[in-house]
Each structure stands twice: as C-alpha cells, then as structure tokens.
Amino acid sequence: MEEKEISQAVIGRLPRYFRYLGELKDEGIERVSSQELSDIMRVTASQIRQDLNNFGGFGQQGYGYNVGYLYEEIGKILGLDKEHNLIIIGAGHLGQALVNYMNFERRGFLFRGIFDNNPDVCGRQIRGITVRPMQEMARFVQENDIDIAVLTIPKASAVEVAEQLVSYGIKGIWNFAHVDLHVPKGIQVENVHLSDSLMKLSYNLSSHQTEK
Amino acid sequence: MEEKEISQAVIGRLPRYFRYLGELKDEGIERVSSQELSDIMRVTASQIRQDLNNFGGFGQQGYGYNVGYLYEEIGKILGLDKEHNLIIIGAGHLGQALVNYMNFERRGFLFRGIFDNNPDVCGRQIRGITVRPMQEMARFVQENDIDIAVLTIPKASAVEVAEQLVSYGIKGIWNFAHVDLHVPKGIQVENVHLSDSLMKLSYNLSSHQTEK
Numbered sequence: 476m477e478e479k480e481i482s483q484a485v486i487g488r489l490p491r492y493f494r495y496l497g498e499l500k501d502e503g504i505e506r507v508s509s510q511e512l513s514d515i516m517r518v519t520a521s522q523i524r525q526d527l528n529n530f531g532g533f534g535q536q537g538y539g540y541n542v543g544y545l546y547e548e549i550g551k552i553l554g555l556d557k558e559h560n561l562i563i564i565g566a567g568h569l570g571q572a573l574v575n576y577m578n579f580e581r582r583g584f585l586f587r588g589i590f591d592n593n594p595d596v597c598g599r600q601i602r603g604i605t606v607r608p609m610q611e612m613a614r615f616v617q618e619n620d621i622d623i624a625v626l627t628i629p630k631a632s633a634v635e636v637a638e639q640l641v642s643y644g645i646k647g648i649w650n651f652a653h654v655d656l657h658v659p660k661g662i663q664v665e666n667v668h669l670s671d672s673l674m675k676l677s678y679n680l681s682s683h684q685t686e687k
Numbered sequence: 688m689e690e691k692e693i694s695q696a697v698i699g700r701l702p703r704y705f706r707y708l709g710e711l712k713d714e715g716i717e718r719v720s721s722q723e724l725s726d727i728m729r730v731t732a733s734q735i736r737q738d739l740n741n742f743g744g745f746g747q748q749g750y751g752y753n754v755g756y757l758y759e760e761i762g763k764i765l766g767l768d769k770e771h772n773l774i775i776i777g778a779g780h781l782g783q784a785l786v787n788y789m790n791f792e793r794r795g796f797l798f799r800g801i802f803d804n805n806p807d808v809c810g811r812q813i814r815g816i817t818v819r820p821m822q823e824m825a826r827f828v829q830e831n832d833i834d835i836a837v838l839t840i841p842k843a844s845a846v847e848v849a850e851q852l853v854s855y856g857i858k859g860i861w862n863f864a865h866v867d868l869h870v871p872k873g874i875q876v877e878n879v880h881l882s883d884s885l886m887k888l889s890y891n892l893s894s895h896q897t898e899k
Contacts, residue, residue, distance in 0.1 A: 486890050490883035494865070517867075553886045554893030568784030575780055578865070578882055584889075622892065647892045649885060653706070653790070655729075663895060665888035667881065670790055671702035673861060674765045676877035677796075678698050680834065680859045681766030683875060 481529050488526055489553055491516065496546040508539035558583045559647075560620050564636055565627035566591040566599070566606045569651060573625060574601050587619050592632075609636075616643040623647040630654035637664075693741050700738055701761055703728065708758040720751035770795045772832050773861075776848055777839035778803040778811070778818045781863060785837060786813050799831050804844075821848075828855040835859040842866035849876075 495516050499507055513520035527533050530552055533545050550556060561579075563570045566589050573579070574586050589606045591597060599606045607615065615621070624640045626633050626648060633652030640648065647663045650656055656664050707728050711719055725732035739745050742764055745757050762768060773791075775782045778801050785791070786798050801818045803809060811818045819827065827833070836852045838845050838860060845864030852860065859875045862868055868876050 572780030
C-alpha cells in the first residue's frame with residue numbers, strides 16, 4: 476500500500492468515529508450508511524467518506540459500512556489492539572483522577588506505576604498502585620517496558636522530567652503540564668492544556684455576548 | 688470595525704500566544720519581533736502575523752510587538768478582563784483537581800459551587816467550597832450569576848444535566864464527559880475528551896513504530 480502522511484486533523488477525528496461506532500455496535504446495529512453516520516455525528520457524509528478513504532475506504536456502494544468491522548479496523552489504526560504500559564508522574568488530584576478512570580484500562584492503557592517527588596505521598600496506594608519516589612523512575616521504566624508517561628506535574632519541572640523520561644526510553648508523553656515540550660524526533664507528545672481550553676470557551680462566550 | 692467570523696483554529700492558538708507573551712513579560716522583555724516570537728513558539732512568523740491581523744494587527748513595521756500591550760489585548764480578546772462564575776458538576780477526582788488548580792482563579796475563573804448526586808459527598812468541603820446536592824443547582828445558578836458549568840460526570844447523565852443547566856440560564860459548558868452535547872444555538876460548549884487525546888497519542892506511537 477502506498478505510504479501517505481495522514482493529517483493530524485483526520486487522526487484527531489478517528490477517536491470520535493470509534494466512539495460512535497462503539498455505541499452503534501452496543502445497540503446491536505450491524506450496518507450504517509455514511510448518511511446515517513453523518514446524521515448522528517453531525518458532520519457531512521462527504522467528510523466521513525474522505526476521512527475513511529485515507530485508510531482504504533471500508534465502505535461498499537449501496538451497502539454502507541459494516542459497523543463491527545469498521546469499529547475493529549479503526550481500533551487497529553488507533554493502535555488499540557496492542558497494550559500500552561503507562562506511568563504517571565505526579566500523584567496529585569489530576570494524576571489520581573486519571574488512574575481511577577477505568578475506561579483507559581478497557582482500551583489497553585495500563586497504569587503500571589505512579590511517581591511523585593513528595594516524600595509524604597510516596598508509599599501510598601492509588602487503586603492498588605504504590606506511589607514511588609522519582610529516583611526509582613529510570614529503573615522502573617526499563618524493567619516494566621513502559622512506553623507512555625503521563626505528566627501531571629507543574630510546568631516548572633515538566634521540561635526537565637520529560638528530558639529524563641526520553642533518556643530512559645519513553646516513546647510517548649501525554650502532557651498535562653502547561654508548557655510546550657521540545658522532544659527529539661520520533662518521540663510523540665500529546666498535550667492537554669486545560670487552561671487553553673477554558674480560555675477558548677471564555678473567548679466564545681464573550682464574542683457571542685458582544686453580538687447581542 | 689468590520690465584523691468577521693474568526694476561525695476556531697485561530698482562536699485555539701490565542702491562549703498559546705497569551706502564555707508565551709506572559710512569559711516574556713515576566714522576564715521583563717518589552718518588545719518582540721514576529722521572527723523572535725516565531726523562534727520561541729516554533730510556528731512561522733507569517734502565521735503569527737496572519738493570526739494577529741484577524742484582530743487588527745498590533746505590530747509596527749520595524750518595531751515589532753509591544754509585549755505588555757499585546758498580552759493585555761489578547762487577554763481582552765479572550766475575555767480574561769472579565770470575571771466568570773463557575774460551578775462544577777461532579778465532585779470526583781477530576782472535579783477536585785480542577786477546583787484545586789489555582790491558575791484558573793488567577794485568570795478570573797472563580798469556582799462558586801460544586802454539585803454531586805452522591806449524598807455521602809454532599810456537605811464536604813473542597814478548598815472551602817461546600818459540595819451541594821443536585822437539587823440545589825437551579826436556585827444556585829440563578830442566585831449566583833453563574834455563567835459556566837464544568838461537567839465532570841459520567842456520560843450517562845451528562846446529556847440530561849447539560850439540558851437542565853441550559854434551562855437554568857448557563858451560557859457556557861466545559862464538558863469533560865465523553866459524549867457530544869447538543870445544545871441550543873447561543874450556548875457555548877468546549878469539550879475535553881481525554882480518551883480521544885490518549886487514542887491520538889496511541890495512533891502516533893503505532894504509526895511511528897510501523898515506519899521503523
């Protein structure tokens with residue numbers, strides 16, 4: 476198959492297809508047309524066809540999409556057919572919220588360790604996982620085949636910790652610290668900047684109020 | 688001034704400009720060229736000029752941007768010169784994490800109330816804010832001039848709660864529930880779909896590994 480670069484915009488929409496298809500599947504629906512999918516997802520049918528064509532199509536003229544098959548295939552594209560081993564750096568409220576979120580585990584994202592630099596927190600258990608001191612991170616990453624690190628620490632330390640993690644062999648960083656990480660090529664970073672999201676909401680609120 | 692629709696992509700980048708300008712300001716830097724800003728933000732200078740031109744420019748040929756002025760102006764565009772009154776629905780770990788995040792308050796996002804349908808949690812204090820039963824929500828929203836509701840509840844109840852909130856007069860919803868909310872025109876929704884973000888990271892990890 477021809478190699479082509481798929482835009483991050485398309486990739487960003489895949490989890491949403493996956494979610495809607497999962498819901499249709501749970502409802503026992505076996506096939507869906509791009510028009511029906513368009514109606515429930517509130518995007519155009521042509522966008523759906525275009526997006527899915529990036530991965531070779533999946534649809535059949537006059538039949539539509541097989542829900543179960545498409546769900547499986549998008550899952551594979553998203554890498555959900557493999558397990559990922561995760562650690563969380565930062566055992567604060569956000570770190571705890573993520574560890575306690577059962578859906579991640581169902582999708583193959585397994586939290587293996589939690590690290591914190593506060594000695595009062597180390598030794599505590601969160602959902603059966605012991606919080607460890609940062610000094611043990613290097614060895615833990617290597618011995619437990621960890622591929623994703625989740626950063627829920629303040630921005631002041633995030634850049635340095637990210638560099639350490641990369642040197643230990645981490646390939647993916649899910650970054651909640653409010654700072655842009657500059658990592659070597661080949662390392663994947665996905666940011667969740669909560670403040671940015673709230674500011675965007677604030678913008679949309681005030682620009683709408685001005686219109687009144 | 689001519690009215691024009693500004694794309695959500697541009698708006699999505701404004702908080703990042705605001706963050707970098709805030710850092711320059713904290714470092715005592717008074718002016719910056721689009722090229723310098725481009726170097727630290729790792730976007731092209733032409734993108735910066737284009738983005739800022741949506742709001743009337745701010746730059747002067749040969750001088751660059753006045754850091755303090757641009758920071759203030761972008762803050763105003765983002766609606767950060769006004770205070771927002773927020774409530775959180777869902778006093779779980781994620782709700783607690785958000786209430787404890789001091790930066791929101793610094794930007795004028797004030798958490799006024801927390802609601803939960805679990806009677807064991809109601810009455811507890813989180814950072815001095817009492818957790819209240821859902822039945823008190825309608826009155827609280829109206830008496831406390833609440834404009835933003837933060838949903839950190841499971842998807843099963845999110846759609847219904849969002850509809851209630853809108854009927855109480857809420858204008859903005861910051862939605863962490865893993866479901867798309869369909870709200871009337873004029874109501875702003877900003878989604879933080881954590882699973883989608885983690886799946887995107889998973890995709891980028893697997894597609895990169897395939898290249899090896």
